[in-house]
Amino acid sequence: MIVPIIGNVTYSITMDPTVWIFDDRKILLHEAFSSNKQPIDNNEDDIEKAAKRWENEVFHHKINPPVNKSISRLEGKKILTESYVMPIKDFINHAEVKPEAKEAKLITRDGDIILSLSDLMDAYLFFAREGKPLKEDGPVHLMYQDGSNKDNPIKGIKKIEVL
Template identity: 40%
Template sequence: MESIITITGNVKHIITLDPTVWIFDDRKIDLDTFFTEVHVEKDEDEEYKKSMGSHWSREIMEGATFPPTLKTEKKFDRKKMVTGTFGISLDHFLKNAVPSEDAKAITFITEDDNEKSFPITESGNFIFKFSQEGKPLKEDGPVHLLLKDGSNRENPMKKIIGITIN
């Protein structure tokens, strides 16, 4: 089984995804709690601008101060990484592929040549599940396609090997 997924078609950049490294990605979603808790979507660019603006203002008023390295490093819960079930939102990758303005659909292709298409406007509603109880999805992976509303949690699309933007 190949663990690489490509985003091709009507895009500016062809993207190659490797789900085996997403366990270290800060954008991963804990699927054990995602469908049971209320989540607020944050615009990462807006959060960054706000934090940089306040940092800039503080530097103007107080002068530059450099924080100790250990306080700014992100800590990972190692136990959670080896026992958790994780996914990642597909829209992070679609932004980098830059679909054309005239793109109408997103099609997911499976290992056994099945295809399922959705309108491109729904692209923010997809989660790629890449880990089950700390282990990669080797049998029916590399990823499972879940909808953010949880409607297909029991029967996700499996064995996805490609994404085509039409």
């Protein structure tokens, strides 16, 4: 269930889509191709919650800053019923593509697919259907951000090689 990014990069990295369900960068599938797409996390709510926590702690004289953003039981149940995509750009940037790289090869169960590096950078990886990993035809599907292949994504991606 992992997808390595290898090839003409400074750092080969391994993506694990099974942990993205709790990643703040994920986008709801049904919002990914609309004009108002946003990551699931709402910063204003977080700031407001943090301010209330701070106020509570100060007034009760015990300052214990929160270590992690916790997810309520209701939020956890909702997360596990939705379908999500993850923008791939952050992962490609983290691997540090070398300047001479122009293309990428998607190594899939059904054969290799070559696409431009810019098309890869502007793509989503579909990784969760109704809160569950894509086991049969996954671990990820590639969908272009313009939605041109959302009904027929590139499936069964096992590895991404930057050329």
